[in-house]
Amino acid sequence: MKLLLLIFFTLFSWNALGDLKITGNNRTQDKFIKFIFKRCLKKTNKPSELSQCIMNERIFHNVTILKTKAGWNIDVKERWTLIPIPRFEADTQGNKYYGLGLIESNLFGRRIITYMQFLTGTVSQFSIFYIDPSFLLTNNVFRWRVKLDHNDLQQVSENEFINGFNEREWRFNVGFGHEWGPSILTGIVEYSNKNYDPLKNYDVPKDYEKLSLGFNFFYDTRDFKLSYDQGFSALVRLRLQLYRSDEAPAANTLSGIVNYTRQGFWDHILKVTGHFSMTTTDDERDALKKGRTRGFRGTLQYSIWAKSYAGLILGYDVPLIKWDFGTWVAGLFSDLTYINNINNLPATKFYSGGVGTYFYLKKLMVPGIGIEYGWQNKARSTFWAFNVGFTF
Incomplete structure (x- = not known):
């Protein structure tokens, strides 16, 4: 029962993010950006602060985040790593x-x-x-x-x-x-x-x-x-x-x-x-x-x-x-x-x-x-x- 509740709350918290559209990443995995974004959302939901939070990973030289009716748009510019x-x-x-x-x-x-x-x-x-x-x-x-x-x-x-x-x-x-x-x-x-x-x-x-x-x-x-x-x-x-x-x-x-x-x-x-x-x-x-x-x-x-x-x-x-x-x-x-x-x-x-x-x-x-x-x-x-x- 506890396992089912854990799975339910995990899925619910992810679906609450809405649609997440990621662009600009040629090398960085979508699932890694999603993982970092979800972690950043625990700190703030302001687009500018979310952008800085993802920038702190140091693999991007620019991050733009927009809140839409459907969810979030994330555009990244990767650094040469x-x-x-x-x-x-x-x-x-x-x-x-x-x-x-x-x-x-x-x-x-x-x-x-x-x-x-x-x-x-x-x-x-x-x-x-x-x-x-x-x-x-x-x-x-x-x-x-x-x-x-x-x-x-x-x-x-x-x-x-x-x-x-x-x-x-x-x-x-x-x-x-x-x-x-x-x-x-x-x-x-x-x-x-x-x-x-x-x-x-x-x-x-x-x-x-x-x-x-x-x-x-x-x-x-x-x-x-x-x-x-x-x-x-x-x-x-x-x-x-x-x-x-x-x-x-x-x-x-x-x-x-x-x-x-x-x-x-x-x-x-x-x-x-x-x-x-x-x-x-x-x-x-x-x-x-x-x-x-x-x-x-x-x-x-x-x-x-x-x-x-x-x-x-x-x-x-x-x-x-x-x-x-x-x-x-x-x-x-x-x-x-x-x-x-x-x-x-x-x-x-x-x-x-x-x-x-x-x-x-x-x-x-x-x-x-x-x-x-x-x-x-x-x-x-x-x-x-x-x-x-x-x-x-």
Whole structure:
């Protein structure tokens, strides 16, 4: 009896939508658009808000929804989602690597994201990533990732290399989660195997492997606007070590990032990001290795070895020119991060700031080119970075 009632209410709720006409989708499945539209209807029934809700899937660059006497008309303009991405980055801090990435963000017409990349240079990496955010057209999430790294890692203090080793790591994780409105909770199992070789005259760490259980909590109320995401989002990651092949202390980690972006007058965009991370061990193999990325701009990749850090990332962007195919913006940025270093080094108050210009492609799922110029206090010097295929 309960099963019959469930079937009845499901059919009734779908029929209450009336006639649903979908046009413009060459690759995206009708049933996927219907699934997303039905989910959006639980939040609002205003055509403009429904359009934005479907746009937030990021596979369309325009969505038009009309309410008719018979039901709804949905017209979509799809973005180009199968993209080979040339990867190149160079800066004055010694970061220089290149490679190729391939991303498909609408696999099978159901917004399944698959990504593969190969990098070589100061970073040597191969990775494959897969995520289905609407697994079997439900509110469940399925994901997995394989990553191979082979890098020279060196800790830097006051412009001097003080420690380092060559690390080869392969990592695999698989996760399953569920979405509740703007929130997604995902459980993850991860295996990591690390091997070490000497670098210069530094001591060589011991090889080891570990198995961890993790949880990701993601909260997202942002609206997708092609060149930025307006609104609030937060991500918290927890990793608990279950097994380790050596006798070193458990390396549990907790990290988080909070973003807020708002468009102001003349389409100017304010971006505020808070981020932190901490680990329970002082072992240099499990240190939080940072550098180059947002929050640490102007430093060498993996050159900051920390037990914990916390900081703010500020940005202010101004659209310069808008074309049919993309948007060119310029802006200011600032990174302010407090770092607790390992190996008995004093804590660091890191600051970098400067200007940047970026180009965002309207019909592609990735930005194109970015250039940044700034100054950072760790090396007390200016820096510039040129980036193709990456997001700063």
